[in-house]
Amino acid sequence: MKSFFLDQDIKEICENLQDDIKFLENKTIFIAGVAGFLGRYFLETLNQTNLVNGSNIKIIGVDNFVSSGLLGEYIESYDEKWFSFKKLDLSKLQSFDIKDNIDFVVHAAGIASPAQYKLRPMQTFDVAINGSKSLLELAKLKNSRYIFFSSSEIYGDPDLQNIPVKESYKGYVSSMGPRSCYDESKRAGETLAYVYNNYEDVHTNVIRPFNVFGPGMQKTDYRVMPNFAFNAKEGRSLEVYGSGKQTRTYCYITDAITGFIKVFLHGISGEAYNIGNPEPEVSALELANIFVDVHPREVNVQIKEYPDNYPEDEPSRRCPSIQKAIDDLNYKPIVKLKDGVSRLINWVEEF
Ligand SMILES: NC(=O)c1ccc[n+]([C@@H]2O[C@H](COP(=O)([O-])OP(=O)(O)OC[C@H]3O[C@@H](n4cnc5c(N)ncnc54)[C@H](O)[C@@H]3O)[C@@H](O)[C@H]2O)c1
Numbered sequence: 263m264k265s266f267f268l269d270q271d272i273k274e275i276c277e278n279l280q281d282d283i284k285f286l287e288n289k290t291i292f293i294a295g296v297a298g299f300l301g302r303y304f305l306e307t308l309n310q311t312n313l314v315n316g317s318n319i320k321i322i323g324v325d326n327f328v329s330s331g332l333l334g335e336y337i338e339s340y341d342e343k344w345f346s347f348k349k350l351d352l353s354k355l356q357s358f359d360i361k362d363n364i365d366f367v368v369h370a371a372g373i374a375s376p377a378q379y380k381l382r383p384m385q386t387f388d389v390a391i392n393g394s395k396s397l398l399e400l401a402k403l404k405n406s407r408y409i410f411f412s413s414s415e416i417y418g419d420p421d422l423q424n425i426p427v428k429e430s431y432k433g434y435v436s437s438m439g440p441r442s443c444y445d446e447s448k449r450a451g452e453t454l455a456y457v458y459n460n461y462e463d464v465h466t467n468v469i470r471p472f473n474v475f476g477p478g479m480q481k482t483d484y485r486v487m488p489n490f491a492f493n494a495k496e497g498r499s500l501e502v503y504g505s506g507k508q509t510r511t512y513c514y515i516t517d518a519i520t521g522f523i524k525v526f527l528h529g530i531s532g533e534a535y536n537i538g539n540p541e542p543e544v545s546a547l548e549l550a551n552i553f554v555d556v557h558p559r560e561v562n563v564q565i566k567e568y569p570d571n572y573p574e575d576e577p578s579r580r581c582p583s584i585q586k587a588i589d590d591l592n593y594k595p596i597v598k599l600k601d602g603v604s605r606l607i608n609w610v611e612e613f
């Protein structure tokens with residue numbers, strides 16, 4: 263099976279992390295959602311670290327493959343002695359029978375694609391709530407650090423004075439709407455992390471990723487980056503929904519994983535961190551035009567109504583302040599948007 267990442271990307275993450283890698287030596291990391299886009303990059307980064315530096319990092323992974331498609335097969339056939347895997351549904355409360363010590367419990371399971379969570383609102387909600395409760399109990403039992411993958415979506419649709427959005431912004435979110443099962447469950451997942459940090463003595467961190475993209479995203483994901491890249495590959499127009507004026511920032515996967523691992527290692531107890539690349543903030547139409555510029559073949563752009571499988575009410579702007587991650591974690595994204603888009607296109611074209 264073709265690789266779900268680029269070797270060069272994994273090396274780049276390890277170079278970015280430099281001395282931080284040492285803090286992971288001999289550690290055991292439990293990853294929920296290990297078959298997902300981010301989960302697989304963690305797996306490969308830590309694999310590379312084991313191979314090159316003999317770091318002896320162990321990984322225990324769980325996933326139920328609800329949104330991983332083919333990738334379930336990849337994870338189940340992943341044959342490394344430092345990796346163990348169990349198929350498990352975290353939308354139901356779970357207790358774990360694990361003998362090993364665990365240093366980090368990472369909750370990266372979720373239904374992240376709007377098209378996918380529109381189909382499964384209850385499971386989307388429950389994986390953040392019941393999944394968080396089960397994994398926080400595990401972290402408490404094992405005295406591990408706990409890291410919850412929340413989302414920039416917890417900010418909802420911020421007013422202009424609050425953009426770039428800081429972690430202290432409380433959000434402007436609908437509790438009853440087509441996106442609420444995702445947004446509100448992430449907010450409740452954050453509350454659970456806060457409660458266990460303050461009342462149960464578990465060191466917790468919350469990560470709010472801002473539109474991470476890269477190789478390994480699937481065609482069936484329907485988030486804008488894989489959507490554009492697969493449409494272009496298959497000779498279809500890039501479809502821009504609505505006015506095309508809604509803006510986002512995009513963070514290439516190598517910068518994102520670097521930032522995430524810095525939170526695992528150096529996040530201040532109880533704190534939330536925005537991880538993303540604040541520049542440039544581009545409209546959907548501008549992003550489509552970047553694809554047109556960098557794609558090796560001619561590509562057309564078409565403005566369309568939102569399709570039925572896409573939940574309405576999307577935020578008009580999304581742009582992070584990453585000052586806190588710069589100050590606390592020495593985090594700095596480096597991959598330019600055009601370069602990241604090119605790398606994604608190259609991978610999709612060969613996939
Ligand atoms: N990638 C991004 O840009 C981004 C942005 C914001 C938030 N996040 C969050 O980060 C996490 C990882 O994102 P991703 O891009 O890797 O998403 P992904 O959909 O590629 O991976 C998530 C994984 O979680 C698994 N999962 C879902 N429900 C489960 C359940 N009930 N039990 C067990 N496993 C379950 C899926 O099968 C999948 O393999 C998600 O929680 C997502 O909400 C990601």
